Amino acid sequence: MSRFDETKALFALPEGVVYMDGNSLGPLPRAVPGRLAAMVQDEWGEMLITAWNRAGWMAAPRRVGDRVGALIGAEPGSVVLGDTLSIKVYQALASALEMRPGRKVILSDTGNFPSDLYMAEGLVKSLGAGHELRLVAPEAVADAIDEDVAVLMLTEVDYRTGRRHDMPALTARAHEAGALAIWDLAHSAGALAVDVAGGGADFAVGCSYKFLNGGPGAPAFIYVAPRHAEVARPALSGWLGHEAPFAFDIGYRPGEGVERMRVGTPPMIQLAALEAALDAYDVVDMAAVAARAGVLADRFIAGVEAACPDMTLVTPRDASARGSQVSFAHPEGYAAMQAVIAHGLIGDFRAPDIMRFGITPLYLDEADIDRAVEILADVMGRKLWAEPRYQVRQTVT
Amino acid sequence: MSRFDETKALFALPEGVVYMDGNSLGPLPRAVPGRLAAMVQDEWGEMLITAWNRAGWMAAPRRVGDRVGALIGAEPGSVVLGDTLSIKVYQALASALEMRPGRKVILSDTGNFPSDLYMAEGLVKSLGAGHELRLVAPEAVADAIDEDVAVLMLTEVDYRTGRRHDMPALTARAHEAGALAIWDLAHSAGALAVDVAGGGADFAVGCSYKFLNGGPGAPAFIYVAPRHAEVARPALSGWLGHEAPFAFDIGYRPGEGVERMRVGTPPMIQLAALEAALDAYDVVDMAAVAARAGVLADRFIAGVEAACPDMTLVTPRDASARGSQVSFAHPEGYAAMQAVIAHGLIGDFRAPDIMRFGITPLYLDEADIDRAVEILADVMGRKLWAEPRYQVRQTVT
Numbered sequence: 001m002s003r004f005d006e007t008k009a010l011f012a013l014p015e016g017v018v019y020m021d022g023n024s025l026g027p028l029p030r031a032v033p034g035r036l037a038a039m040v041q042d043e044w045g046e047m048l049i050t051a052w053n054r055a056g057w058m059a060a061p062r063r064v065g066d067r068v069g070a071l072i073g074a075e076p077g078s079v080v081l082g083d084t085l086s087i088k089v090y091q092a093l094a095s096a097l098e099m100r101p102g103r104k105v106i107l108s109d110t111g112n113f114p115s116d117l118y119m120a121e122g123l124v125k126s127l128g129a130g131h132e133l134r135l136v137a138p139e140a141v142a143d144a145i146d147e148d149v150a151v152l153m154l155t156e157v158d159y160r161t162g163r164r165h166d167m168p169a170l171t172a173r174a175h176e177a178g179a180l181a182i183w184d185l186a187h188s189a190g191a192l193a194v195d196v197a198g199g200g201a202d203f204a205v206g207c208s209y210k211f212l213n214g215g216p217g218a219p220a221f222i223y224v225a226p227r228h229a230e231v232a233r234p235a236l237s238g239w240l241g242h243e244a245p246f247a248f249d250i251g252y253r254p255g256e257g258v259e260r261m262r263v264g265t266p267p268m269i270q271l272a273a274l275e276a277a278l279d280a281y282d283v284v285d286m287a288a289v290a291a292r293a294g295v296l297a298d299r300f301i302a303g304v305e306a307a308c309p310d311m312t313l314v315t316p317r318d319a320s321a322r323g324s325q326v327s328f329a330h331p332e333g334y335a336a337m338q339a340v341i342a343h344g345l346i347g348d349f350r351a352p353d354i355m356r357f358g359i360t361p362l363y364l365d366e367a368d369i370d371r372a373v374e375i376l377a378d379v380m381g382r383k384l385w386a387e388p389r390y391q392v393r394q395t396v397t
Numbered sequence: 398m399s400r401f402d403e404t405k406a407l408f409a410l411p412e413g414v415v416y417m418d419g420n421s422l423g424p425l426p427r428a429v430p431g432r433l434a435a436m437v438q439d440e441w442g443e444m445l446i447t448a449w450n451r452a453g454w455m456a457a458p459r460r461v462g463d464r465v466g467a468l469i470g471a472e473p474g475s476v477v478l479g480d481t482l483s484i485k486v487y488q489a490l491a492s493a494l495e496m497r498p499g500r501k502v503i504l505s506d507t508g509n510f511p512s513d514l515y516m517a518e519g520l521v522k523s524l525g526a527g528h529e530l531r532l533v534a535p536e537a538v539a540d541a542i543d544e545d546v547a548v549l550m551l552t553e554v555d556y557r558t559g560r561r562h563d564m565p566a567l568t569a570r571a572h573e574a575g576a577l578a579i580w581d582l583a584h585s586a587g588a589l590a591v592d593v594a595g596g597g598a599d600f601a602v603g604c605s606y607k608f609l610n611g612g613p614g615a616p617a618f619i620y621v622a623p624r625h626a627e628v629a630r631p632a633l634s635g636w637l638g639h640e641a642p643f644a645f646d647i648g649y650r651p652g653e654g655v656e657r658m659r660v661g662t663p664p665m666i667q668l669a670a671l672e673a674a675l676d677a678y679d680v681v682d683m684a685a686v687a688a689r690a691g692v693l694a695d696r697f698i699a700g701v702e703a704a705c706p707d708m709t710l711v712t713p714r715d716a717s718a719r720g721s722q723v724s725f726a727h728p729e730g731y732a733a734m735q736a737v738i739a740h741g742l743i744g745d746f747r748a749p750d751i752m753r754f755g756i757t758p759l760y761l762d763e764a765d766i767d768r769a770v771e772i773l774a775d776v777m778g779r780k781l782w783a784e785p786r787y788q789v790r791q792t793v794t
Contacts, residue, residue: 084661
């Protein structure tokens, strides 16, 4: 049994479905229901309020932070869990802007996930006084980093195309210009061999419900480079980021290091699910996951290109230039994806015309990829997307 | 069987314990384990990503918001769930400040929960330009509301003493002075007969893990008065508060009404637990809960004062002037509470000397109150707090 057969056995996947949307919502790890039942009954139910100490709840955001941190090349003690990714983006941006007084520009790209841009837009409006969110095309980022830029904020992997930024190079370029770099690892953590410490990132953020399989609405994480951790002022200064939360002082004093990026009471039930999900990474390391993702993606690209000539690859062919997804453009992408899902292959659609497929080696193998190609060949070959039932738009996909 | 016998049967309370800390963390509702198991297996496990539509996840923050809203006198469609209470405080403050341009003062009191003050402090520092958090004693609030005040931000019930502010009167006073009023209902929602609409509140926020029994880290709620809902700019402008999240536009457009106060992906597992917990309020209404809380609190006060002369009541005797808790000061309060907990009565301690007991009629009855008094009489009468083992401080209580 290979290591990836072992990890595949850890997930409860529905019969007859190939799931290539783990980059939106990771599937249910088999360990989760039991872990949740135990946590809810034995900790919440029996220990009640005392579980914050006795069951280690209060320390969970840091404990789980270290487990996520190990997957992204973070120093121990530099990652903490909590809130949503949008909130963590805001925290990183607000702190970073203050660390570059006199500069007013947040630089990002038009391929960034919209919520990151919205949070930056919201912050810039609140701050006023000349602050600006400047957007350029992804390929124009390097040249747009100038001495006006306070913060470069990028998502490493484009959620539509799968194009991967060169994190170390762009971070170095930002630092040369005197700017800080914030990296959103939503589509990286648990998928790619990321090295935030080696790559020099100042801040990194990400979610845990995609490749990390923490469940719907699982908490986000934030990394603060240790060199900044005692300097960064948390704009969202909540009591659990206080140096002494249970002193109930009137005034705020930031906690030690990344602890100050905690805000309110952590979502313990979600954290318990995530903690169980992370056990999969005790079986395989990130280098092996990333390498195997490359092999599976190459196989999927070759299969689809051979079978579906009207699907146009938009993801880079070079594995080092892409994340762990493969996207194709198709003029009837929305309806086509509905038809594909109805035939047992779950991917997702991103406007305007992108059919997106997540490559998740923890539970996808060659047989799944081949089956996915078969389904695509059948559905696209028969142009099933033309059927009216697949053309009906739903609110969310 | 009385209605309150029915609600008591809905909770799984450990044998031999009287739980008077439901104002910190509500106990486990018996329905939760089954509901979580079903949600995790049938929705996350089987429906995977499609559960956002098919299982109604995307609408859950509003759906559950209406259920919480019904308990605080909110208009339908004016409450939404998500994030933590500290984040919701920040959202309300940031929006409200912008609605009173030219005014720079947030007025609050020294009895407010520290996290609310920390969030205000953080916002004021970010905004600069003369913004100020002004703190006065709770009894001095009414007189401190002047034409400089942009926003009055208060917690209705003092987390230490249980003193209850007069929400309608102070809100009216704020409005007369041209200010807006934000009410934190952390210790009110599910405990008191609150009427945010009738009382004129502009914004209200609260958590759902205390009297609402949603579980550790359950999401917070925010109420925006319908007259402001299309005006308030969300400073934390996340994608799920966007008018069309799945259009993935580059620019932010606020969603309809209170929807704009959504930020990131909702914590669906926590929301499922909360939704199950709220079923208790289908059995009894808030007026009955509040009335019975008054009766139980009076009984507890009378019993403790008769049995424990060295415990000094700090909660108002008048039921209309207090929340659903009873607090006593004792010079050895910390150790005393440890000893009391060891003898089967769970309350909590709040610095510097407060022994705090939550009154929660959904699962406490006269026999529990009498047993609590017995335990206190025994522990305090024997001065067990003097034993060294109870003097050892833990990080969290």
